[in-house]
Amino acid sequence: MAADMTPSLRVVAVSGGMQRPSKAAALAAHLLSRIADAVPCETHLIELGELAPQLAGAVWRTQLPGAIERELVAVEQADVLVVTTPVYRGAYTGLFKHFFDFIHQDALIDTPVFLAATGGSERHALVIDHQLRPLFSFFQAWTLPLGVYATDKDFADYRVQDEALIARADLAVQRALPFMVLARDGRAVRATTRLAA
Ligand SMILES: Cc1cc2nc3c(=O)[nH]c(=O)nc-3n(C[C@H](O)[C@H](O)[C@H](O)COP(=O)(O)O)c2cc1C
Numbered sequence: 001m002a003a004d005m006t007p008s009l010r011v012v013a014v015s016g017g018m019q020r021p022s023k024a025a026a027l028a029a030h031l032l033s034r035i036a037d038a039v040p041c042e043t044h045l046i047e048l049g050e051l052a053p054q055l056a057g058a059v060w061r062t063q064l065p066g067a068i069e070r071e072l073v074a075v076e077q078a079d080v081l082v083v084t085t086p087v088y089r090g091a092y093t094g095l096f097k098h099f100f101d102f103i104h105q106d107a108l109i110d111t112p113v114f115l116a117a118t119g120g121s122e123r124h125a126l127v128i129d130h131q132l133r134p135l136f137s138f139f140q141a142w143t144l145p146l147g148v149y150a151t152d153k154d155f156a157d158y159r160v161q162d163e164a165l166i167a168r169a170d171l172a173v174q175r176a177l178p179f180m181v182l183a184r185d186g187r188a189v190r191a192t193t194r195l196a197a
Pocket of ligand 1: 017018019021022023024025085086087088089090091118119120121122123124151152
């Protein structure tokens with residue numbers, strides 16, 4: 001590692017949106033951009049709508065093409081995850097769950113995870129706490145306390161437009177900063193320990 005032992009943060013977003021363009025993907029891109037404004041990092045956005053044809057038919061990870069395997073590894077090696085999904089029938093999309101079914105069950109331990117969703121209705125805002133949070137609790141990830149929920153009217157031309165939503169996203173990023181720094185420092189300590197061994 002270079003003289004500066006502090007590695008750049010790897011922030012990976014996964015959008016469960018099936019359509020392209022997608023509001024869930026737009027929300028993920030917005031959060032990535034605000035995180036990048038707040039802390040030095042490398043960002044990467046995975047749109048499951050783009051991977052759907054190759055992802056949907058696989059039952060085992062070994063059946064997946066290399067391009068999807070690389071995305072799974074990117075998620076497993078991320079310092080910070082951002083997950084967004086459109087609400088489908090009161091939950092995350094089926095392909096969102098299918099993607100995370102391929103993630104190794106220990107790979108996200110102690111990884112900070114931003115939880116975010118978009119829906120047609122405000123009535124399904126609790127999808128964040130009733131669907132997304134338990135999934136990432138299974139992975140023993142650090143699900144960040146403040147989720148970000150948007151509805152269709154918060155977007156214009158697939159860009160986040162609503163002021164209250166922008167403020168909520170900024171607050172979520174501010175509240176997440178200590179966790180992101182902990183995740184980065186934890187990686188630096190692990191790298192140093194490996195070098196010393
Ligand atoms: C199959 C399907 C099911 C949906 N179910 C819900 C739902 O249960 N609750 C809700 O608020 N919106 C529901 N919606 C609306 C989408 O969640 C909403 O339009 C979302 O912002 C679309 O995001 P996208 O542009 O990333 O696809 C549904 C849409 C589709 C296509």
